[in-house]
Amino acid sequence: MSVNAPATVPASGARCAAHPESAADATCTRCGSFYCESCAGYQFGAERFCVRCDPGGEYVAWEDRRRLGTWTAFLRTLKSLLLGPDRFFQRMPAHGGFGGPLLFAWISWLLAVGMVFIIYAVIVGGMFAILPFPPDAAGEQGPTAPIIVGIALAVMGCLALGIVPALFVWSLLLHLFAKIFGGAASYEATFRCHAYASGALALGIIPFIGMTAGEVYWVVLSIFAVKHAHKVSTGRAVAIVLTIPLLCCGLYFVSVFGLAALGSAAR
Ligand SMILES: [Zn+2]
Ligand SMILES: [Zn+2]
Known part of the structure; x- marks a missing residue:
């Protein structure tokens, strides 16, 4: 063994002392x-x-x-x-920084969006190959497949940057509700919970159903995460995690119906 070889790596074929069926790590x-x-x-x-x-x-x-x-x-x-x-x-350790979990969430998300992008590229590309836009009255050619793919890539780029502030802001809301419901953990721990739970988005790599499955499972994982990190009951963890999407839906419906009511009152 050389002097520099790490002493902590077991020889290949070594087994776990507690689990003989598992290889030693x-x-x-x-x-x-x-x-x-x-x-x-x-x-x-x-x-x-x-x-x-x-x-x-x-x-x-x-x-x-x-x-x-x-x-x-x-x-x-x-x-x-x-x-x-x-x-x-x-x-999951409550400490250890923001960068690691952030990178993990980002890679998971990128896998999912990459798959969605490939599916749409195949569908849209196929449609354009069969039915290209006819030239308009002035004889100008309509948008071509490379232009549409370029636009899609630009949108993906913006989303890839946007997920970083989105993770911090959502974690802040999660942290606020955790504190209201008696949670004990730091903002760092809440952020780490939220970022690791976002790993569920990697399910998006399954074509068509993956994105929805990933979002549903993301909620489930967040409940486990909040329960352990904030040391609250499962019921409270469900309340903490579901308050944010419920509030968002509530605000959405209030604004839609409010605008509709204003619209009919003005008529
Ligand atoms: Zn030991
Ligand atoms: Zn073991």
Whole structure:
């Protein structure tokens, strides 16, 4: 073994001390035993503890991405988030900054929108190949497929930038309602909850139904996240998470009916 090789990486074929069926992911720097991903405790810089040495067991694979590699860390995090949200948010550290979860949410969102874009590009491109716009009276050609694809890419670019302030603002609203309902966590923790829960949007990669499924599951994941981070009951977590969309719908209907009433009164 070279001097620089990290001492925490077990030999290939090593198994977890607690789960012989799972491959060892790392070696605990305190007790020296091999552990698998589900046995990982919180990672303090070069130190990495197994869940027996760090019973809190705070761990998110995404925040260990320097060691795991970005893509592996992303897929592992997505898998544990989507398949075991209760355990995922139980283990999510309340601290660790904004950048990591933000990047995770952004990649998840980009996967979903990328798929929507491909579907529309195929449909619209196909339509234009069959039925191009006829030239208008002056003989000018109507919009061509490259122009339409260019517009779609520009819209996507704006949305890709817009998701960053949107995550911060929505987290702020979520945090406000969490405090009203007796939540205990910091804004940082609320933001991390919201950003990781947004990983549900990656379901958008499933053609046609994925976007809707992702949005519904996003609400479900947010409830688990708020419940664990703010240490509130499931009922309160549901109230905190659903208040914002309900208020948005309420404001929408009030403004639509208000404008309609004003319109008929003016006549
Ligand atoms: Zn240990
Ligand atoms: Zn294990």
